[in-house]
Amino acid sequence: MLGSGKGSNFVAIADAVAAGRIPAEVAVVLSDVESAGILAHARDRKIPAQYIPPGKFRTKLDEEAERAFVSALQAAKVDLIVLAGFMRVLKGDFLRAFEGRIVNIHPSLLPSFPGLEAWKQALDHGVKVAGCTVHFVDAGVDCGPIIGQQTVPVLDTDKPETLHQRIHAAEHELYPKCVAAIAGGGISVAGRRVIWKK
Numbered sequence: 001m002l003g004s005g006k007g008s009n010f011v012a013i014a015d016a017v018a019a020g021r022i023p024a025e026v027a028v029v030l031s032d033v034e035s036a037g038i039l040a041h042a043r044d045r046k047i048p049a050q051y052i053p054p055g056k057f058r059t060k061l062d063e064e065a066e067r068a069f070v071s072a073l074q075a076a077k078v079d080l081i082v083l084a085g086f087m088r089v090l091k092g093d094f095l096r097a098f099e100g101r102i103v104n105i106h107p108s109l110l111p112s113f114p115g116l117e118a119w120k121q122a123l124d125h126g127v128k129v130a131g132c133t134v135h136f137v138d139a140g141v142d143c144g145p146i147i148g149q150q151t152v153p154v155l156d157t158d159k160p161e162t163l164h165q166r167i168h169a170a171e172h173e174l175y176p177k178c179v180a181a182i183a184g185g186g187i188s189v190a191g192r193r194v195i196w197k198k
């Protein structure tokens, strides 16, 4: 699992693994942010956790960092990469090394509101329903085949923080279900469409 932030989605998935609801193990947690909560949560659970400096760019990994991330993931023999609040766009060599095996969660109902602070974009746009999306990662930003989505209402009284909290709670339900389905061989991909077999 890769993340840059507090790691609440990591916690939801690690708890689901521990409870036997996901037929997998979290092999390693990597972060581009040394102080990220996700690293601390992983260490609390005795899961290997490593900070890898991201290099000179702000929104992507530089070449050396990309190589370091790929090596660490290969050394841990991972089958699936779960992005949980990893705030850098993955590029060429990284994507090629793990083609079709990277998933992400985004705090909007894609394809609406890709990019940063999606919950704020949704509120500013005036939508009445918001939510989150789990999707495969391809070369675009927030645009690979959609695995699952969960909706939440937008209330007239919402501020960005209250809507974000409601979306976060939905993420913690949706992401473990999607990862469990992938790990259990329960989905297949046909072009842009992801089919749930059961």
Ligand code: GAR
Residues within 6 Å of the ligand: 003, 004, 005, 006, 007, 008, 009, 010, 038, 084, 085, 086, 087, 105, 106, 107, 115, 116, 117, 142, 168, 171
């Ligand atoms: C989540 O809301 C996730 O959807 C978002 O970062 C947050 C991470 O929270 N990801 C993106 O915006 C990616 N484009 P967490 O660290 O508590 O899991």
